[in-house]
Amino acid sequence: MNLCFKVVIPARYASTRLPGKPLLAIAGKAMIAHVCERAQEAGAEEIVVATDDQRIFQAVYDLGINVVMTRPDHQSGTERIAEVAQQCGWAGDEIIVNLQGDEPLIPPSMIREVAVALAGQKLAGIATLAAKISHAEEIFNPNAVKVVLNKAGYALYFSRAPIPWERETFTQTGGKPSEGRQYLRHIGLYAYTVDFLNRYCSWEPSPLESIESLEQLRILWHGEAIIVNVVEKTPEAGVDTQQDLMRVEQALLLKC
Template sequence: MRLIAGKPMIQWVYERTAQCSQLSRVIVATDNQRIIDCVHQIGGEAVLSEGEFETGSDRIAGVAEQLGLSDDTIILNVQGDQPLIHPQSLSALVDKFIDNKDKANEMATLGYALPFKEAQSSSIVKMVIDYQQYALYFSRSIIPYGRDEQPKYLLSHLGVYIYSFGFLKRFRQLESGYLENLEKLEQLRVLENGYKIQVMMSEYNSPEVDVDEDIENIEQLIE
Protein backbone atom coordinates (compact mmCIF):
# COMPACT_ATOMS: atom_id res chain seq x y z
CA MET A 1 0.00 0.00 0.00
CA ARG A 2 3.03 2.33 0.20
CA LEU A 3 2.94 5.03 -2.46
CA ILE A 4 5.48 4.89 -5.26
CA ALA A 5 5.47 7.98 -7.49
CA GLY A 6 1.94 8.72 -6.26
CA LYS A 7 0.43 5.24 -6.72
CA PRO A 8 0.19 2.31 -4.27
CA MET A 9 2.76 -0.37 -5.07
CA ILE A 10 0.07 -3.00 -5.70
CA GLN A 11 -1.41 -0.76 -8.41
CA TRP A 12 1.94 -0.64 -10.22
CA VAL A 13 2.20 -4.43 -10.07
CA TYR A 14 -1.39 -5.00 -11.17
CA GLU A 15 -1.31 -2.56 -14.09
CA ARG A 16 2.02 -3.81 -15.45
CA THR A 17 0.98 -7.45 -15.12
CA ALA A 18 -2.30 -6.71 -16.91
CA GLN A 19 -0.28 -5.51 -19.92
CA CYS A 20 0.80 -9.12 -20.55
CA SER A 21 -1.42 -9.97 -23.51
CA GLN A 22 -1.45 -13.76 -22.91
CA LEU A 23 -3.29 -13.45 -19.60
CA SER A 24 -7.04 -13.97 -19.67
CA ARG A 25 -7.53 -12.86 -16.06
CA VAL A 26 -5.48 -10.93 -13.48
CA ILE A 27 -6.33 -11.48 -9.81
CA VAL A 28 -4.73 -10.11 -6.65
CA ALA A 29 -4.67 -12.79 -3.93
CA THR A 30 -4.40 -11.25 -0.48
CA ASP A 31 -5.46 -11.60 3.16
CA ASN A 32 -5.82 -7.83 3.59
CA GLN A 33 -9.10 -5.99 3.01
CA ARG A 34 -7.29 -2.67 2.42
CA ILE A 35 -5.53 -4.22 -0.56
CA ILE A 36 -8.83 -5.66 -1.82
CA ASP A 37 -10.42 -2.18 -1.64
CA CYS A 38 -7.45 -0.57 -3.39
CA VAL A 39 -7.55 -3.03 -6.29
CA HIS A 40 -11.31 -2.63 -6.65
CA GLN A 41 -10.88 1.17 -6.80
CA ILE A 42 -8.70 0.85 -9.90
CA GLY A 43 -11.19 -1.54 -11.53
CA GLY A 44 -9.18 -4.70 -10.82
CA GLU A 45 -10.13 -8.09 -9.43
CA ALA A 46 -9.00 -9.24 -6.00
CA VAL A 47 -9.84 -12.27 -3.86
CA LEU A 48 -9.62 -12.50 -0.07
CA SER A 49 -7.80 -15.74 0.67
CA GLU A 50 -9.21 -18.16 3.23
CA GLY A 51 -6.84 -19.71 5.76
CA GLU A 52 -3.17 -19.41 6.70
CA PHE A 53 -0.41 -19.83 4.13
CA GLU A 54 3.35 -20.22 4.45
CA THR A 55 4.22 -18.76 1.03
CA GLY A 56 2.76 -16.82 -1.86
CA SER A 57 2.48 -19.98 -3.95
CA ASP A 58 0.53 -21.67 -1.15
CA ARG A 59 -1.83 -18.67 -1.03
CA ILE A 60 -2.34 -18.71 -4.81
CA ALA A 61 -3.13 -22.43 -4.66
CA GLY A 62 -5.73 -21.71 -1.98
CA VAL A 63 -7.36 -18.95 -4.03
CA ALA A 64 -7.33 -21.15 -7.15
CA GLU A 65 -9.26 -23.76 -5.16
CA GLN A 66 -11.72 -21.08 -4.02
CA LEU A 67 -12.26 -20.15 -7.68
CA GLY A 68 -12.68 -23.77 -8.78
CA LEU A 69 -9.96 -23.66 -11.43
CA SER A 70 -9.16 -26.83 -13.39
CA ASP A 71 -5.84 -28.64 -12.95
CA ASP A 72 -4.64 -27.68 -16.44
CA THR A 73 -5.08 -23.95 -15.80
CA ILE A 74 -1.73 -22.20 -16.23
CA ILE A 75 -1.04 -19.75 -13.43
CA LEU A 76 1.45 -16.89 -13.58
CA ASN A 77 2.49 -15.77 -10.09
CA VAL A 78 3.81 -12.20 -9.91
CA GLN A 79 4.81 -11.24 -6.39
CA GLY A 80 3.29 -8.02 -5.09
CA ASP A 81 6.63 -6.32 -4.42
CA GLN A 82 7.55 -6.14 -8.13
CA PRO A 83 6.38 -2.64 -9.19
CA LEU A 84 8.65 -2.57 -12.26
CA ILE A 85 7.93 -6.05 -13.60
CA HIS A 86 8.09 -5.80 -17.39
CA PRO A 87 5.11 -7.10 -19.41
CA GLN A 88 7.43 -8.24 -22.20
CA SER A 89 9.33 -10.49 -19.78
CA LEU A 90 6.05 -11.97 -18.56
CA SER A 91 4.89 -12.63 -22.13
CA ALA A 92 8.17 -14.32 -23.02
CA LEU A 93 7.98 -16.51 -19.92
CA VAL A 94 4.41 -17.59 -20.71
CA ASP A 95 5.35 -18.45 -24.30
CA LYS A 96 8.42 -20.43 -23.24
CA PHE A 97 6.50 -22.39 -20.61
CA ILE A 98 3.71 -23.30 -23.02
CA ASP A 99 6.18 -24.30 -25.74
CA ASN A 100 8.03 -26.60 -23.31
CA LYS A 101 5.07 -27.89 -21.31
CA ASP A 102 5.71 -31.49 -22.39
CA LYS A 103 9.27 -31.39 -21.07
CA ALA A 104 10.40 -31.88 -17.47
CA ASN A 105 9.68 -28.33 -16.39
CA GLU A 106 6.88 -28.38 -13.85
CA MET A 107 7.63 -24.76 -13.05
CA ALA A 108 9.51 -21.84 -14.61
CA THR A 109 10.81 -18.48 -13.41
CA LEU A 110 12.76 -15.39 -14.48
CA GLY A 111 16.37 -14.41 -13.93
CA TYR A 112 18.46 -11.33 -14.62
CA ALA A 113 22.22 -10.89 -14.93
CA LEU A 114 23.14 -8.33 -12.29
CA PRO A 115 26.64 -6.80 -11.94
CA PHE A 116 28.47 -8.36 -9.00
CA LYS A 117 28.67 -5.12 -7.02
CA GLU A 118 24.90 -4.62 -7.24
CA ALA A 119 24.00 -8.12 -6.05
CA GLN A 120 25.54 -8.15 -2.58
CA SER A 121 22.38 -7.64 -0.51
CA SER A 122 20.76 -10.72 1.03
CA SER A 123 17.39 -9.36 -0.13
CA ILE A 124 18.53 -10.06 -3.71
CA VAL A 125 18.13 -13.77 -4.31
CA LYS A 126 20.89 -15.32 -6.42
CA MET A 127 20.71 -18.53 -8.44
CA VAL A 128 22.86 -20.91 -10.46
CA ILE A 129 21.62 -22.85 -13.48
CA ASP A 130 22.74 -25.79 -15.59
CA TYR A 131 23.48 -25.88 -19.33
CA GLN A 132 19.80 -26.53 -20.10
CA GLN A 133 18.75 -23.50 -18.02
CA TYR A 134 17.27 -25.47 -15.16
CA ALA A 135 17.86 -24.08 -11.67
CA LEU A 136 20.48 -25.84 -9.56
CA TYR A 137 20.07 -23.70 -6.45
CA PHE A 138 18.76 -20.38 -5.12
CA SER A 139 20.38 -18.51 -2.24
CA ARG A 140 20.54 -15.19 -0.43
CA SER A 141 24.30 -15.69 -0.32
CA ILE A 142 26.67 -15.01 -3.18
CA ILE A 143 26.67 -17.98 -5.53
CA PRO A 144 28.77 -19.11 -7.22
CA TYR A 145 31.77 -18.28 -5.05
CA GLY A 146 34.86 -17.29 -7.01
CA ARG A 147 37.85 -18.91 -5.37
CA ASP A 148 40.49 -17.15 -7.47
CA GLU A 149 38.45 -14.29 -8.95
CA GLN A 150 34.96 -12.97 -8.44
CA PRO A 151 32.45 -13.25 -11.28
CA LYS A 152 31.51 -10.09 -13.15
CA TYR A 153 27.81 -10.91 -12.94
CA LEU A 154 25.51 -12.90 -10.69
CA LEU A 155 22.17 -14.30 -11.79
CA SER A 156 19.50 -12.62 -9.70
CA HIS A 157 16.10 -14.24 -9.32
CA LEU A 158 13.02 -12.18 -10.18
CA GLY A 159 9.88 -12.86 -8.12
CA VAL A 160 7.81 -14.49 -10.87
CA TYR A 161 6.71 -18.13 -11.23
CA ILE A 162 4.60 -20.02 -13.73
CA TYR A 163 3.05 -23.47 -13.24
CA SER A 164 -0.14 -25.41 -13.80
CA PHE A 165 -2.68 -25.52 -11.01
CA GLY A 166 -2.21 -29.29 -10.94
CA PHE A 167 1.47 -28.86 -10.05
CA LEU A 168 0.62 -26.12 -7.58
CA LYS A 169 -1.66 -28.53 -5.71
CA ARG A 170 1.23 -30.99 -5.58
CA PHE A 171 3.47 -28.20 -4.26
CA ARG A 172 1.06 -27.54 -1.39
CA GLN A 173 1.20 -31.19 -0.36
CA LEU A 174 4.99 -31.21 -0.13
CA GLU A 175 6.57 -30.68 3.26
CA SER A 176 8.73 -27.58 3.51
CA GLY A 177 12.33 -28.73 3.62
CA TYR A 178 15.45 -27.78 5.51
CA LEU A 179 16.81 -25.48 2.80
CA GLU A 180 13.49 -23.69 2.27
CA ASN A 181 13.19 -22.97 5.99
CA LEU A 182 16.83 -21.95 6.27
CA GLU A 183 16.88 -19.53 3.33
CA LYS A 184 13.16 -18.60 3.50
CA LEU A 185 12.81 -19.27 -0.23
CA GLU A 186 9.72 -21.21 -1.31
CA GLN A 187 11.21 -22.33 -4.63
CA LEU A 188 13.72 -24.51 -2.74
CA ARG A 189 10.81 -26.76 -1.71
CA VAL A 190 10.47 -27.64 -5.40
CA LEU A 191 14.17 -28.48 -5.84
CA GLU A 192 14.43 -30.36 -2.54
CA ASN A 193 11.65 -32.66 -3.67
CA GLY A 194 13.29 -33.46 -7.00
CA TYR A 195 11.22 -31.28 -9.34
CA LYS A 196 12.72 -29.00 -11.99
CA ILE A 197 12.46 -25.23 -12.39
CA GLN A 198 13.29 -23.84 -15.80
CA VAL A 199 14.88 -20.38 -15.85
CA MET A 200 14.37 -17.80 -18.58
CA MET A 201 16.71 -14.82 -18.57
CA SER A 202 14.90 -11.49 -18.72
CA GLU A 203 16.10 -8.46 -20.66
CA TYR A 204 14.69 -6.26 -17.90
CA ASN A 205 15.45 -6.13 -14.20
CA SER A 206 12.61 -5.98 -11.69
CA PRO A 207 13.99 -4.82 -8.33
CA GLU A 208 11.87 -5.72 -5.33
CA VAL A 209 10.71 -3.40 -2.58
CA ASP A 210 11.87 -4.83 0.75
CA VAL A 211 12.82 -1.73 2.79
CA ASP A 212 12.03 2.00 2.69
CA GLU A 213 15.21 2.81 0.77
CA ASP A 214 14.04 0.59 -2.08
CA ILE A 215 11.07 2.88 -2.75
CA GLU A 216 13.38 5.83 -3.38
CA ASN A 217 15.43 3.72 -5.79
CA ILE A 218 12.29 2.57 -7.64
CA GLU A 219 11.05 6.16 -7.98
CA GLN A 220 14.40 7.20 -9.46
CA LEU A 221 14.12 4.38 -12.00
CA ILE A 222 10.56 5.45 -12.88
CA GLU A 223 11.73 9.03 -13.41
Protein backbone atom coordinates in the same frame (compact mmCIF):
# COMPACT_ATOMS: atom_id res chain seq x y z
CA MET B 1 3.04 -16.20 -29.78
CA ASN B 2 -0.62 -16.68 -28.92
CA LEU B 3 -0.34 -17.41 -25.21
CA CYS B 4 -3.08 -17.52 -22.58
CA PHE B 5 -2.03 -16.95 -18.99
CA LYS B 6 -3.41 -15.48 -15.80
CA VAL B 7 -1.73 -13.25 -13.24
CA VAL B 8 -2.36 -13.51 -9.50
CA ILE B 9 -1.05 -10.72 -7.29
CA PRO B 10 -0.71 -11.60 -3.58
CA ALA B 11 -1.23 -8.44 -1.51
CA ARG B 12 -0.84 -8.33 2.27
CA TYR B 13 -1.51 -5.39 4.56
CA ALA B 14 1.11 -6.33 7.16
CA SER B 15 4.58 -4.90 6.54
CA THR B 16 7.14 -4.05 9.19
CA ARG B 17 8.43 -0.99 7.39
CA LEU B 18 5.42 0.05 5.29
CA PRO B 19 2.06 -1.08 6.69
CA GLY B 20 -0.70 -1.14 4.08
CA LYS B 21 1.93 -1.09 1.34
CA PRO B 22 -0.30 -2.19 -1.58
CA LEU B 23 -2.62 0.78 -0.95
CA LEU B 24 0.04 3.48 -0.70
CA ALA B 25 -0.33 6.19 -3.33
CA ILE B 26 2.31 6.45 -6.05
CA ALA B 27 1.96 9.09 -8.74
CA GLY B 28 -1.72 9.56 -7.93
CA LYS B 29 -2.90 5.96 -7.64
CA ALA B 30 -2.52 2.98 -5.32
CA MET B 31 0.57 0.84 -5.77
CA ILE B 32 -1.55 -2.22 -6.46
CA ALA B 33 -3.23 -0.40 -9.36
CA HIS B 34 0.18 0.18 -10.99
CA VAL B 35 1.06 -3.49 -10.59
CA CYS B 36 -2.23 -4.53 -12.22
CA GLU B 37 -1.47 -2.21 -15.12
CA ARG B 38 1.88 -3.98 -15.68
CA ALA B 39 -0.01 -7.30 -15.82
CA GLN B 40 -2.49 -5.86 -18.34
CA GLU B 41 0.38 -4.55 -20.48
CA ALA B 42 1.89 -8.05 -20.46
CA GLY B 43 -1.26 -9.42 -22.09
CA ALA B 44 -2.69 -11.44 -19.18
CA GLU B 45 -6.15 -12.77 -19.97
CA GLU B 46 -7.21 -12.51 -16.31
CA ILE B 47 -5.80 -10.62 -13.32
CA VAL B 48 -6.71 -11.41 -9.72
CA VAL B 49 -5.50 -9.75 -6.54
CA ALA B 50 -5.33 -12.21 -3.61
CA THR B 51 -5.51 -10.83 -0.08
CA ASP B 52 -6.43 -11.83 3.46
CA ASP B 53 -7.20 -8.27 4.56
CA GLN B 54 -10.63 -6.65 4.30
CA ARG B 55 -9.14 -3.17 3.82
CA ILE B 56 -7.19 -4.27 0.76
CA PHE B 57 -10.14 -6.30 -0.53
CA GLN B 58 -12.47 -3.29 -0.38
CA ALA B 59 -9.96 -0.84 -1.87
CA VAL B 60 -9.14 -3.15 -4.79
CA TYR B 61 -12.84 -3.91 -5.36
CA ASP B 62 -13.56 -0.17 -5.47
CA LEU B 63 -10.87 0.19 -8.15
CA GLY B 64 -12.83 -2.26 -10.32
CA ILE B 65 -10.10 -4.91 -10.11
CA ASN B 66 -10.93 -8.58 -9.57
CA VAL B 67 -10.04 -9.52 -5.98
CA VAL B 68 -10.33 -12.74 -3.96
CA MET B 69 -10.32 -13.06 -0.17
CA THR B 70 -8.07 -15.92 0.93
CA ARG B 71 -7.36 -17.66 4.22
CA PRO B 72 -5.04 -15.87 6.67
CA ASP B 73 -2.99 -18.96 7.58
CA HIS B 74 -0.99 -19.41 4.36
CA GLN B 75 2.76 -19.73 4.86
CA SER B 76 3.64 -18.33 1.43
CA GLY B 77 2.31 -16.45 -1.56
CA THR B 78 2.44 -19.70 -3.53
CA GLU B 79 -0.07 -21.32 -1.20
CA ARG B 80 -2.30 -18.26 -1.45
CA ILE B 81 -2.22 -18.49 -5.26
CA ALA B 82 -3.15 -22.16 -5.09
CA GLU B 83 -6.26 -21.24 -3.09
CA VAL B 84 -7.18 -18.62 -5.70
CA ALA B 85 -6.90 -21.23 -8.46
CA GLN B 86 -9.18 -23.52 -6.45
CA GLN B 87 -11.74 -20.79 -5.74
CA CYS B 88 -11.80 -19.77 -9.40
CA GLY B 89 -12.05 -23.37 -10.64
CA TRP B 90 -9.11 -23.05 -13.04
CA ALA B 91 -8.07 -26.10 -15.07
CA GLY B 92 -4.92 -28.03 -14.20
CA ASP B 93 -2.99 -26.91 -17.29
CA GLU B 94 -3.70 -23.18 -16.82
CA ILE B 95 -0.56 -21.02 -16.51
CA ILE B 96 -0.51 -18.59 -13.60
CA VAL B 97 2.12 -15.89 -13.06
CA ASN B 98 2.82 -14.91 -9.46
CA LEU B 99 3.37 -11.14 -9.49
CA GLN B 100 4.22 -9.46 -6.20
CA GLY B 101 2.03 -6.52 -5.21
CA ASP B 102 5.02 -4.26 -4.48
CA GLU B 103 6.58 -4.41 -7.97
CA PRO B 104 5.11 -1.44 -9.87
CA LEU B 105 8.22 -1.12 -12.06
CA ILE B 106 8.34 -4.74 -13.24
CA PRO B 107 8.70 -4.76 -17.05
CA PRO B 108 5.59 -6.27 -18.67
CA SER B 109 7.89 -8.16 -21.06
CA MET B 110 9.27 -10.14 -18.11
CA ILE B 111 5.79 -11.10 -16.91
CA ARG B 112 5.06 -12.47 -20.35
CA GLU B 113 8.49 -14.08 -20.74
CA VAL B 114 8.14 -16.21 -17.61
CA ALA B 115 4.76 -17.44 -18.87
CA VAL B 116 6.27 -18.22 -22.28
CA ALA B 117 9.09 -20.14 -20.59
CA LEU B 118 6.56 -22.49 -19.02
CA ALA B 119 4.31 -22.93 -22.05
CA GLY B 120 4.84 -26.28 -23.72
CA GLN B 121 7.05 -27.63 -20.93
CA LYS B 122 7.02 -31.40 -20.49
CA LEU B 123 9.43 -31.62 -17.56
CA ALA B 124 8.78 -28.53 -15.42
CA GLY B 125 5.56 -27.27 -13.88
CA ILE B 126 7.22 -24.02 -12.83
CA ALA B 127 9.32 -21.38 -14.57
CA THR B 128 11.32 -18.42 -13.30
CA LEU B 129 13.89 -15.89 -14.52
CA ALA B 130 17.52 -14.98 -13.88
CA ALA B 131 19.93 -12.30 -15.09
CA LYS B 132 23.70 -12.12 -15.43
CA ILE B 133 25.46 -10.47 -12.51
CA SER B 134 27.61 -7.58 -13.72
CA HIS B 135 29.12 -6.38 -10.42
CA ALA B 136 31.39 -8.70 -8.43
CA GLU B 137 30.17 -7.45 -5.04
CA GLU B 138 26.68 -8.68 -5.89
CA ILE B 139 28.00 -12.25 -5.97
CA PHE B 140 28.79 -12.00 -2.24
CA ASN B 141 25.60 -10.13 -1.28
CA PRO B 142 23.29 -12.55 0.59
CA ASN B 143 20.26 -10.50 -0.44
CA ALA B 144 21.05 -11.31 -4.08
CA VAL B 145 19.98 -14.93 -4.61
CA LYS B 146 22.19 -16.83 -7.02
CA VAL B 147 21.16 -19.76 -9.21
CA VAL B 148 23.15 -22.42 -11.06
CA LEU B 149 21.65 -24.12 -14.13
CA ASN B 150 22.29 -27.35 -15.98
CA LYS B 151 22.99 -27.37 -19.72
CA ALA B 152 19.28 -27.59 -20.54
CA GLY B 153 18.42 -24.47 -18.52
CA TYR B 154 16.92 -26.14 -15.46
CA ALA B 155 17.87 -25.02 -11.96
CA LEU B 156 20.42 -27.11 -10.08
CA TYR B 157 20.42 -24.98 -6.92
CA PHE B 158 19.58 -21.55 -5.52
CA SER B 159 21.64 -19.94 -2.76
CA ARG B 160 22.40 -16.71 -0.95
CA ALA B 161 26.04 -17.79 -1.05
CA PRO B 162 28.33 -17.30 -4.08
CA ILE B 163 27.68 -20.27 -6.40
CA PRO B 164 29.50 -21.73 -8.15
CA TRP B 165 32.39 -21.21 -5.72
CA GLU B 166 35.68 -20.65 -7.59
CA ARG B 167 37.96 -22.45 -5.18
CA GLU B 168 41.33 -21.48 -6.63
CA THR B 169 40.41 -18.05 -8.01
CA PHE B 170 38.58 -16.74 -4.94
CA THR B 171 41.42 -17.89 -2.68
CA GLN B 172 44.08 -16.18 -4.79
CA THR B 173 42.20 -12.96 -5.60
CA GLY B 174 40.33 -12.41 -2.34
CA GLY B 175 36.94 -12.79 -4.00
CA LYS B 176 37.38 -11.51 -7.55
CA PRO B 177 35.75 -13.88 -10.07
CA SER B 178 37.56 -15.15 -13.14
CA GLU B 179 37.39 -13.07 -16.30
CA GLY B 180 34.33 -14.04 -18.30
CA ARG B 181 32.83 -16.24 -15.59
CA GLN B 182 29.04 -15.99 -15.62
CA TYR B 183 27.10 -15.73 -12.38
CA LEU B 184 23.31 -15.56 -12.38
CA ARG B 185 21.03 -13.66 -10.04
CA HIS B 186 17.58 -15.11 -9.53
CA ILE B 187 14.61 -12.86 -10.33
CA GLY B 188 11.68 -13.78 -8.09
CA LEU B 189 9.01 -13.93 -10.77
CA TYR B 190 7.30 -17.31 -11.20
CA ALA B 191 4.87 -19.01 -13.53
CA TYR B 192 3.14 -22.25 -12.47
CA THR B 193 0.57 -24.64 -13.77
CA VAL B 194 -2.42 -25.24 -11.51
CA ASP B 195 -1.47 -28.94 -11.34
CA PHE B 196 1.96 -27.97 -10.00
CA LEU B 197 0.42 -25.70 -7.37
CA ASN B 198 -1.74 -28.56 -6.14
CA ARG B 199 1.32 -30.79 -5.78
CA TYR B 200 3.29 -28.06 -4.05
CA CYS B 201 0.65 -27.59 -1.38
CA SER B 202 0.88 -31.28 -0.44
CA TRP B 203 4.61 -31.07 0.37
CA GLU B 204 6.20 -30.49 3.76
CA PRO B 205 8.76 -27.67 4.05
CA SER B 206 12.32 -28.85 3.39
CA PRO B 207 15.46 -28.45 5.52
CA LEU B 208 17.20 -26.60 2.70
CA GLU B 209 14.57 -23.85 2.46
CA SER B 210 14.81 -23.36 6.23
CA ILE B 211 18.60 -23.03 6.10
CA GLU B 212 18.69 -20.58 3.17
CA SER B 213 15.26 -19.01 3.74
CA LEU B 214 14.43 -19.69 0.09
CA GLU B 215 11.01 -21.18 -0.63
CA GLN B 216 11.98 -22.42 -4.10
CA LEU B 217 14.37 -24.97 -2.58
CA ARG B 218 11.32 -26.97 -1.46
CA ILE B 219 10.63 -27.63 -5.13
CA LEU B 220 14.11 -29.00 -5.83
CA TRP B 221 14.08 -30.97 -2.58
CA HIS B 222 10.97 -32.81 -3.75
CA GLY B 223 12.55 -33.64 -7.10
CA GLU B 224 10.63 -31.25 -9.37
CA ALA B 225 12.25 -29.32 -12.21
CA ILE B 226 12.36 -25.52 -12.48
CA ILE B 227 13.00 -24.06 -15.94
CA VAL B 228 14.93 -20.78 -15.84
CA ASN B 229 15.04 -18.20 -18.63
CA VAL B 230 18.00 -15.81 -18.59
CA VAL B 231 17.07 -12.20 -19.36
CA GLU B 232 19.23 -9.19 -20.12
CA LYS B 233 19.12 -7.47 -16.74
CA THR B 234 17.59 -7.53 -13.28
CA PRO B 235 14.46 -5.34 -13.04
CA GLU B 236 14.18 -2.31 -10.78
CA ALA B 237 13.74 -3.22 -7.14
CA GLY B 238 10.27 -3.20 -5.61
CA VAL B 239 9.02 -1.17 -2.66
CA ASP B 240 10.13 -2.08 0.87
CA THR B 241 10.89 1.31 2.43
CA GLN B 242 9.79 4.94 2.27
CA GLN B 243 12.91 5.66 0.20
CA ASP B 244 11.86 2.97 -2.27
CA LEU B 245 8.45 4.58 -2.49
CA MET B 246 9.99 7.92 -3.46
CA ARG B 247 12.35 6.28 -5.98
CA VAL B 248 9.51 4.40 -7.67
CA GLU B 249 7.29 7.48 -7.76
CA GLN B 250 10.02 9.47 -9.52
CA ALA B 251 10.51 6.67 -12.05
CA LEU B 252 6.77 6.44 -12.79
CA LEU B 253 6.39 10.22 -13.10
CA LEU B 254 9.22 10.28 -15.63
CA LYS B 255 7.34 7.73 -17.75
CA CYS B 256 4.18 9.85 -17.81
